[in-house]
Amino acid sequence: MKNVFATKWGIIIVGSIIGILASLLQFWGNPVNMGICVACFVRDITGALGLHRAAVVQYIRPEIIGFVLGSFVAAHAFREFRPRLGSAPIVRFILGVFAMIGALIFLGCPWRALLRLAGGDWNAVAGLLGLTAGIWVGTEFLKKGYSLGAAHNTYKAAGWVFPIIMAGIFLLMLFNPMIAGEAQSGVLFYSTAGPGSMHAPLFVSLIVGLSIGFLAQKSRFCTMGAIRDWILFKQNHLLNGIVSMAITAFVVNLLLGQFHPGFSGQPVAHTVHFWNFGGMVLAGLAFTLAGGCPGRQLFLSGEGDGDAAIFVIGMVVGAAFAHNFGLASSAKGVTAAGITATVIGLITCLLIGFTMREQI
Amino acid sequence: MNNTINTVDARGLSCPQPVIMTIREIKKVKKGDIAILVDTETAQENVVRAAKLQGWNIVEVVSTDGNYKIVIRREE
Numbered sequence: 001m002k003n004v005f006a007t008k009w010g011i012i013i014v015g016s017i018i019g020i021l022a023s024l025l026q027f028w029g030n031p032v033n034m035g036i037c038v039a040c041f042v043r044d045i046t047g048a049l050g051l052h053r054a055a056v057v058q059y060i061r062p063e064i065i066g067f068v069l070g071s072f073v074a075a076h077a078f079r080e081f082r083p084r085l086g087s088a089p090i091v092r093f094i095l096g097v098f099a100m101i102g103a104l105i106f107l108g109c110p111w112r113a114l115l116r117l118a119g120g121d122w123n124a125v126a127g128l129l130g131l132t133a134g135i136w137v138g139t140e141f142l143k144k145g146y147s148l149g150a151a152h153n154t155y156k157a158a159g160w161v162f163p164i165i166m167a168g169i170f171l172l173m174l175f176n177p178m179i180a181g182e183a184q185s186g187v188l189f190y191s192t193a194g195p196g197s198m199h200a201p202l203f204v205s206l207i208v209g210l211s212i213g214f215l216a217q218k219s220r221f222c223t224m225g226a227i228r229d230w231i232l233f234k235q236n237h238l239l240n241g242i243v244s245m246a247i248t249a250f251v252v253n254l255l256l257g258q259f260h261p262g263f264s265g266q267p268v269a270h271t272v273h274f275w276n277f278g279g280m281v282l283a284g285l286a287f288t289l290a291g292g293c294p295g296r297q298l299f300l301s302g303e304g305d306g307d308a309a310i311f312v313i314g315m316v317v318g319a320a321f322a323h324n325f326g327l328a329s330s331a332k333g334v335t336a337a338g339i340t341a342t343v344i345g346l347i348t349c350l351l352i353g354f355t356m357r358e359q360i
Numbered sequence: 361m362n363n364t365i366n367t368v369d370a371r372g373l374s375c376p377q378p379v380i381m382t383i384r385e386i387k388k389v390k391k392g393d394i395a396i397l398v399d400t401e402t403a404q405e406n407v408v409r410a411a412k413l414q415g416w417n418i419v420e421v422v423s424t425d426g427n428y429k430i431v432i433r434r435e436e
Contacts, residue, residue, distance in 0.1 A: 003401070078401075080400075080401050082399070082400055082426060084372070084399075087372070087373075142376065142380060143380070147373065148374070149372075150372025150373050151374070152372055153426075220402050220405070220406075225376070228376065229376065232376060233376075233383070233410060235409070235410070237409060291374040292374075307374075360384070
């Protein structure tokens with residue numbers, strides 16, 4: 001059976017739906033220009049679990065859970081569930097850590113970079129240029145034989161582990177529900193101010209997340225892959241998806257009065273262009289070496305890819321370090337520690353790129 | 361079936377490596393038949409898309425037990 005979602009119009013329609021839903025999520029309560037931000041939302045979940053204690057970014061984001069479980073359902077529905085693992089997991093873990101740190105220097109993953117642009121935040125341009133530069137470096141490694149090696153098939157149950165973790169976190173949220181004005185409910189933390197306190201209704205977020213997870217699994221939507229394939233193969237298939245996403249998000253923002261062009265005063269953003277660029281060079285390189293943007297890693301986790309799940313767990317740990325060590329940027333700008341971490345991350349990724357390659 | 365067919369084994373590898381390996385083989389052999397082995401539906405779609413873009417015909421895609429064998433051909 002031909003996969004209509006993987007056709008040109010399939011990816012354009014999926015990208016368009018994601019863009020519309022992202023702007024609507026903002027309208028329904030998510031933070032500004034953050035209808036969906038995979039990095040930020042994983043960071044918020046990390047905070048809600050108490051693994052970092054930045055009070056303004058703590059919330060179990062049902063969108064992330066939906067991404068994994070929606071993909072899990074699609075993979076089963078279309079017989080694409082393929083439990084596999086074993087392709088250099090420790091390296092993927094480290095790449096996840098530094099991808100998250102890079103994203104939190106910029107203040108957004110590629111998804112949010114596009115949504116910031118669609119909301120008129122011109123600082124996103126430096127981030128997207130940095131992302132492209134980082135991906136370009138990654139493609140140079142790929143051309144020279146960079147490989148983390150083959151994964152192998154594993155037990156069906158092993159492929160279920162990460163989706164079950166996600167379902168478990170959702171149950172945790174149901175049993176420790178948000179109490180208005182309280183910073184803690186049972187074992188979970190909830191922001192009472194800042195981005196973490198802004199969210200669409202729980203089941204709206206979950207249903208949107210599940211829908212996107214389902215569509216993205218079938219269409220292979222990937223923000224990094226879009227730019228990578230364009231650089232590497234002059235192929236614009238996936239690019240159609242992210243361009244559609246940015247355009248529809250922009251149109252819906254215009255219709256809903258959510259478009260506010262400018263550089264300064266943009267929400268959850270800073271104007272230090274050099275490090276907006278630099279942070280995303282790191283993130284883009286890490287995503288490329290790991291084979292997927294943070295969203296794609298979640299969708300892969302849902303279809304049984306244990307290595308992608310390890311990358312996501314790396315992102316959780318990266319988020320914890322980013323806030324516990326004061327690496328993450330804020331509206332005030334970047335921190336000295338954040339710059340140090342970015343440089344360490346870049347050196348690490350370059351070493352991975354140079355040392356892990358097969359003979360061609 | 362030609363037993364000496366050029367074969368690319370990209371099973372277990374994640375994107376974009378199956379496509380890179382396919383294109384590398386295409387550039388090496390320039391014409392004839394190439395068989396590419398992959399083990400995900402995504403890799404199968406990507407290899408087919410890339411081969412068509414390179415001007416190669418898809419002779420067959422055989423799926424067995426979650427593995428895919430794609431045979432591509434260029435005549436002249």
